[in-house]
Amino acid sequence: MDPLSWTGAAGAILNPLLAATTLAFVVSIVSMTVLSFFTPAHTLQSNPDGSLVQQGGIYGLSEIASKYTLFALLAVLVAYIVAGVVMPYGNAGILGAISKQFTPVWIALVITFALSITFKRRLGIYGKLFDNIVGMVGFGLVMFWVFTAVFVGVFDMIATHDPLSQLSGLKNKVPGVPVPGAEDMAPGSHYLLGGDNLARDVFSRMIHGSWIVIQIAPLATMFAFMVGITLGLPAGYFGGRFDTALSFLANLILAFPVILLFYLLVTPEMVETGIPTYMAAVLFIFPLVFFAVLLNSRYHTQPSIRTPLLVVVLGAVGWIYLSLISQPGTVFNFMPGALDLFDIPGGILVVFVSVVFVNSPTIYRIVRGLAMDIKTRDYVAAAQTRGEGSWYIMLWEILPNARGPLIVDFCLRIGYATILLGTLGFFGLGLPPESPDWGSTINAGRGLLSIYPHPALVPAIALLSMVLGLNLLADGLREESLKD
Amino acid sequence: MLRFLASRILTMILTALCLTFIVFFLTNLGPNLEKVAKSELGARITDAEVESWLTRNGYMQPVVLRYGEWLGVVPGFTHEADDGAVTGRCIDAETPAEVAPTFCGVLQGDWGYSTVFRRDVSEIVARGLGLTGKLMFWVMLVMVPGALLIGVLAGMREGSRTDRTLSTLSIVTTATPEYVSGVVFITVFASSAVGLKWLNGSATSAMDDITFANFTLPVLTIALYGMGYIARMTRASMTEVMTAQYIRTARLKGVSFPNIVMKHALRNALIAPFTVIMLQFPWLLNGVVIVETLFNYKGFGWTLVEAAGNNDIELLLGVSVVSVLVVLITQLISDIGYVYLNPRIRIS
Numbered sequence: 117m118d119p120l121s122w123t124g125a126a127g128a129i130l131n132p133l134l135a136a137t138t139l140a141f142v143v144s145i146v147s148m149t150v151l152s153f154f155t156p157a158h159t160l161q162s163n164p165d166g167s168l169v170q171q172g173g174i175y176g177l178s179e180i181a182s183k184y185t186l187f188a189l190l191a192v193l194v195a196y197i198v199a200g201v202v203m204p205y206g207n208a209g210i211l212g213a214i215s216k217q218f219t220p221v222w223i224a225l226v227i228t229f230a231l232s233i234t235f236k237r238r239l240g241i242y243g244k245l246f247d248n249i250v251g252m253v254g255f256g257l258v259m260f261w262v263f264t265a266v267f268v269g270v271f272d273m274i275a276t277h278d279p280l281s282q283l284s285g286l287k288n289k290v291p292g293v294p295v296p297g298a299e300d301m302a303p304g305s306h307y308l309l310g311g312d313n314l315a316r317d318v319f320s321r322m323i324h325g326s327w328i329v330i331q332i333a334p335l336a337t338m339f340a341f342m343v344g345i346t347l348g349l350p351a352g353y354f355g356g357r358f359d360t361a362l363s364f365l366a367n368l369i370l371a372f373p374v375i376l377l378f379y380l381l382v383t384p385e386m387v388e389t390g391i392p393t394y395m396a397a398v399l400f401i402f403p404l405v406f407f408a409v410l411l412n413s414r415y416h417t418q419p420s421i422r423t424p425l426l427v428v429v430l431g432a433v434g435w436i437y438l439s440l441i442s443q444p445g446t447v448f449n450f451m452p453g454a455l456d457l458f459d460i461p462g463g464i465l466v467v468f469v470s471v472v473f474v475n476s477p478t479i480y481r482i483v484r485g486l487a488m489d490i491k492t493r494d495y496v497a498a499a500q501t502r503g504e505g506s507w508y509i510m511l512w513e514i515l516p517n518a519r520g521p522l523i524v525d526f527c528l529r530i531g532y533a534t535i536l537l538g539t540l541g542f543f544g545l546g547l548p549p550e551s552p553d554w555g556s557t558i559n560a561g562r563g564l565l566s567i568y569p570h571p572a573l574v575p576a577i578a579l580l581s582m583v584l585g586l587n588l589l590a591d592g593l594r595e596e597s598l599k600d
Numbered sequence: 601m602l603r604f605l606a607s608r609i610l611t612m613i614l615t616a617l618c619l620t621f622i623v624f625f626l627t628n629l630g631p632n633l634e635k636v637a638k639s640e641l642g643a644r645i646t647d648a649e650v651e652s653w654l655t656r657n658g659y660m661q662p663v664v665l666r667y668g669e670w671l672g673v674v675p676g677f678t679h680e681a682d683d684g685a686v687t688g689r690c691i692d693a694e695t696p697a698e699v700a701p702t703f704c705g706v707l708q709g710d711w712g713y714s715t716v717f718r719r720d721v722s723e724i725v726a727r728g729l730g731l732t733g734k735l736m737f738w739v740m741l742v743m744v745p746g747a748l749l750i751g752v753l754a755g756m757r758e759g760s761r762t763d764r765t766l767s768t769l770s771i772v773t774t775a776t777p778e779y780v781s782g783v784v785f786i787t788v789f790a791s792s793a794v795g796l797k798w799l800n801g802s803a804t805s806a807m808d809d810i811t812f813a814n815f816t817l818p819v820l821t822i823a824l825y826g827m828g829y830i831a832r833m834t835r836a837s838m839t840e841v842m843t844a845q846y847i848r849t850a851r852l853k854g855v856s857f858p859n860i861v862m863k864h865a866l867r868n869a870l871i872a873p874f875t876v877i878m879l880q881f882p883w884l885l886n887g888v889v890i891v892e893t894l895f896n897y898k899g900f901g902w903t904l905v906e907a908a909g910n911n912d913i914e915l916l917l918g919v920s921v922v923s924v925l926v927v928l929i930t931q932l933i934s935d936i937g938y939v940y941l942n943p944r945i946r947i948s
Contacts, residue, residue, distance in 0.1 A: 147766055152762035153753065154859065180760045250768065364611075368618055373882060375889045375901075379908035379916075380623065385631035388875070510710070525931045535777045542779045542890065558779055562894060566801040569787035569794065576780040584775040591771055 117299075120292035120306050124209030126199040130192060138191045144182040151175045165238040197222065206301040210292045210308055214319065217237040217274050217303060221263045222598060228259055241523070246594040251592015255543035257585025261326050261578075269327035274319035276304045279552040288568045291318075312557070312571035321552040322574050329582070332464070333533040335527060336471040340533075343402040343472065344479025346409075349510040350465025351480070359484070366477035374474055375539070381470045382545040391446055392466040397441045399472050404433050467546035471533050482525055484517040493517075521596040524590045531586035538579050554579045608935060616921075623920040624667045635911050637831060639715070644788075656681075670917065672705020687835065689829045706747050706921060712914030716906060721918040724903060730920065731807055732888055732899035735818060738810075739884065743823035743830070744877060750827070751834020752869065756861050758839040773815075773828030776903045778890040783822045786894075789817060803895040818895045822887040826880050830873055837872040841865045871938075878934030882927045 123131055142163075151174060161169045200208045200215025201222065208215070229252075237241035245251040267273045277283075285296050291310040300303035309319040350360040369377075386392060407429055415422035439458060442448050442466070460468070490496065491514060499509050539547050541555020542562075549556060554575035561572030636659075637650045645653075654660050658677030660670075668674030669689055671816065676689035690704035704710040711721035754766035776784075790801035800814040841847065842865055850860050889901030895903075900919070907915040 149753065149762050152757060152760065182761060204629065211777070250764075294903060315713065348668065359652070364615075368615055371615055371882070371924060371927045372619060373885050373889075373920075373927065374621070374623075376904065376908075376920055376923060377884055379904070380626040385629065385907075385911075386626070388631045389629050391626075391629075450618075504894060531775060539886075539890070543893070556780075558783060564784060566791050566795075567787050567789045567793055567894075569783070572783045573787050576783040580776055580780045584772060587771045587775045588768075591767075 117294035117305065119290075119294055120210045120308070121213055121287045121584070122209050122211060122292070123196070124207050126196070126208040126212060127276050130195055130199065130237040130465060132197075133196060134189075134192045137185060137192050140579050140595070141182065141185040141189050142162075144178055145184050148175070148178040148182050150231070151178050160237060161304060180594055184548075196394050197211050205303060210306075213306065214308055217276065217308070217319075218264070220267050220273055221260060224263045224267075225256065225259060239462065241520075241593065241597060242442050244599075245589075245592055248592040248596055250588050251596065254588025254590070257581055258589055260331060261582045261585070265326040265330035268323050274318075275323040276306075276308060277320040279319035279321045279324040280316065281415065282315040283317075284306075286317075287315040287490070288564065288571070289315075289479075291570055309574050310568075310570045312561060313410060314560075317573050318329055318557075321441075321557055322554070322578050324552040325557060325575060326556055326578065327553045327584075328547075329537060329552065330535055332468060332471070333530050333537060336468050337466075337475065337530045339403065340475035340529070341479055341522070341526065343399055343476040345483050345515065346402045346406045347476075348480040348483025349487050349514065349535045350506075352484035353491055353506065353510050353514065355488075362480070364399060368481050369473070369477045370481075374536070375543070376545070377474065378470055378540055378545055380475075382466050382540060387466055388465075393441065393443070394529070395473060396465060397448065398471045399469060399476075400437055400440055404437055407433055409507050410511050413511055416505075434513070459484060463546045463548060467537065467540055468544075470540070473537050475529060475533060477527070479525070482521065483518070485492065490517055494570045523599065524594045527586050527590035533588075534579065534583050534586070604939070605936070608932055612932055614852070616924055618672075619924045620917070623917060623924075624670060625663055627916055628659075628663060628666065632911055632913065636715075636853040636913065638867060639911075648948060649779070655679075668705075670705050672703045672707035672710070675702045676704050679747055698935070700753075706918075711918045711935065713878055714907070714912050714915040716910045716912045716915065722914050724915060725900070725918050725922055727904040728898070728900035728919075730895065732892070732901065734810065735815075735822070735888065735897065735899060736816065736884065738819045739822045739826075740820055743827050746823070747827045748828035748834055748870065748873065750874065752838055752861070752866065754831070754870070755835035755838025757844065763835070768930060770828035770831040770835075771825050775828075776830070778821050778825055778887045779894060781824050782817070782894045785817045785821055801895070803892075803897040805896060816895060818891045821891050821894075822884060825887055826884060829883075830876055833876040834869065834873045836862050838869040840866065841869040844868075875934045875938045878937065881930040885926065899939055914923055 121127070139223060163169060186461065196208075196211055197215045201219055203212055205213055205216060229246075232239065233246050234241065236246045246378075264274060268275050268426030283295060286293060286307055289307060289311045291308065293307050295305055295307060295309060308317065308319045309317075309322070312321070347362055351362045364580050380386070380393060408426065411425055411429060412422065415425060442450055443460065445598050487510065491509075495517075496509055496513055499513050504513075537553065538558065540556070540557035542559045544556070544559050547553055547556050549560070557575040558572045558579075561568075561570075561575075566573055633651055635656055637653045638645060641653060643648065651660075656679050658666070658679065659679065661669075665674060666677075669676055678689070679687050681687065685751070689699055689708075701708070709722070709823070711725070713719075714721050714724055717724055730902070732789040750766050750770060754763045757763055770846075786801040789796055789799045791797070798813070799816050801817070803814050803818045805811075807820075847860060847864055850864050855864070883925040884902070886901065889904055892899050893905050903915070904919045904923070907919055908913070
């Protein structure tokens with residue numbers, strides 16, 4: 117069995133094309149940036165027939181050039197993907213084989229984009245995203261990883277090998293190395309992105325790592341938002357002592373260097389003392405409080421709806437809460453096994469708690485600022501005159517009107533939570549060392565980085581693309597929400 | 601101004617006290633102390649021996665009291681053994697019990713003794729700070745002008761394609777944490793397998809002698825992450841200035857575009873980024889820890905990792921105090937600087 121080359125037969129045509137378009141794109145971008153400083157702005161010239169002509173001059177020309185070279189570059193990149201999916205396994209090289217493995221993700225992405233673009237006028241702010249190139253690119257990157265994570269985590273597709281199994285002879289081998297004993301060219305007959313220092317498949321580990329990241333980062337961000345909103349709204353709305361005390365506390369946490377906090381919280385000794393479990397018990401009660409207040413403030417005038425609704429919702433959330441904090445082997449171990457829905461390993465819980473803990477003060481500050489701004493609006497005064505309760509005004513008048521900045525920040529913060537998770541993994545804190553999450557894999561690969569870069573480079577690029585996607589998505593959302 | 605300063609400094613001291621207490625509390629929890637006892641006496645000692653060692657060395661006192669001792673506001677712990685020999689916090693081989701001071705804490709300049717490096721904490725911290733200071737100097741030298749240039753170029757023509765390109769570029773740099781860009785840089789520029797082999801992948805030699813080859817990558821790695829953020833803030837402030845009335849007036853007078861940017865807009869646009877640059881310090885501290893670990897540069901961040909990883913309580917406390925103070929002082933400077941630079945803000 118031969119090792120795979122990077123692009124195989126498809127590369128003979130596509131590689132020169134890629135080089136040419138990349139060069140053209142870089143040249144046009146650089147010339148545009150340089151020219152923007154020296155040339156005058158666009159001018160409009162009116163023709164005798166009443167039409168307008170935009171005169172870009174040489175700067176305008178460089179602008180147009182950069183636009184079309186970008187399109188050409190993207191077209192070549194798409195050609196690589198299509199070639200990989202269409203051509204038989206191995207003919208389009210490593211990139212083609214990887215692209216073939218991702219086939220379900222491509223299909224899901226195409227369906228998502230086709231549906232969203234078709235119905236974009238009816239989809240509110242989500243639909244508006246598809247008017248914005250940057251937002252679309254970001255959304256595409258994010259959904260790529262979401263689909264990858266779901267396909268590998270739920271259906272066990274895409275990955276070619278088990279993330280933990282080691283094949284002898286493939287230690288630190290370069291990308292495209294054939295698996296010993298594999299007979300025919302089929303998925304699984306090569307380590308597509310090489311082997312790591314324990315002879316595991318780098319590609320499969322990277323794919324499995326996405327599932328861990330996609331599970332933890334958004335959920336941790338959501339919890340942080342619940343904490344931030346539940347505390348920030350009253351702080352901004354009422355002000356006074358409560359605000360002063362909470363703001364002091366938030367500044368306290370913000371002044372703490374994040375890495376120091378991680379090193380203090382995420383150690384086995386700390387898990388032994390039970391402090392993370394206590395913190396989890398405190399932090400995770402905020403969603404419960406949030407839902408209780410949210411529903412009660414809305415329906416307290418209609419007890420016939422309110423009471424059953426609260427019982428059902430709080431019952432469900434409360435049960436999840438109790439099974440979340442009750443773990444065998446920690447200070448809270450009160451739930452009988454039959455009632456305990458799930459157990460989270462101590463390492464994951466402490467990682468989760470620290471990410472929530474680090475993020476909530478910032479969200480608190482944002483929500484507090486928004487609440488202070490919005491509480492002076494007329495509709496808040498109208499609600500106060502109507503005699504609505506304070507919590508109703510906060511949660512049903514102020515919060516919905518603060519959603520724009522909060523949604524944008526939510527995207528950014530998932531990215532930041534991903535970075536924090538990676539940081540924890542990079543220092544070998546919390547998650548077990550054999551875990552395939554991206555931070556831990558980078559940490560495992562950095563020892564031999566200058567000799568065998570691929571085990572660390574692959575997860576690094578995966579993490580970069582996902583965080584970049586979230587940032588671009590946030591930027592697109594911000595731009596579109598500002599247009600209103 | 602004086603009242604503002606006084607209240608700010610008061611809050612700062614209160615914050616510093618709270619934070620150091622939290623660090624003290626977290627580093628002095630039961631299991632940590634047990635580990636210290638075991639590393640001093642050997643791993644096979646019984647629980648009773650651990651307890652008696654902890655009692656003899658003053659670790660069994662209430663944590664608030666011990667925090668006071670560490671700070672230097674409560675008399676240092678002393679213990680009289682059965683044979684009359686007095687040991688205590690402030691007593692060691694060089695200063696016997698008779699001449700030992702009553703107070704010995706951080707305020708008296710006694711930062712303790714590192715169990716990992718077998719040297720005084722103050723000495724290790726000072727050396728680490730010196731090395732990190734060199735790193736930060738170069739980072740600032742690269743990051744600030746670069747970020748301001750990108751921000752100004754992007755912000756002077758809002759919505760143009762240059763603006764979009766540079767904004768996207770700054771988003772890319774903010775989305776690249778240090779451990780990703782470090783790995784990419786080492787692969788491209790320093791890897792002996794595939795890379796260009798222009799630069800060193802380790803900065804250990806830069807501790808004695810800084811050269812272009814061994815210091816470029818660490819500096820670039822830290823600078824890149826902060827650069828995007830500062831550039832975006834500069835861009836926002838620049839776009840705001842460019843829509844101001846006096847810029848329009850200048851344009852109508854016929855002032856050339858480069859002149860408008862250089863002479864009229866730039867000065868006012870650079871007020872806001874100043875605060876942002878100062879507030880970047882806590883973030884840079886993160887980057888420093890990652891980069892120093894990745895490039896094996898034995899500065900302040902590397903010391904933090906070593907102290908935390910080896911349960912070196914006194915060193916970790918010393919490092920925490922310094923990092924908390926750095927963060928708080930930069931916050932103070934940024935507040936004062938903002939008020940000083942921006943005459944529109946009046947302090948009540």
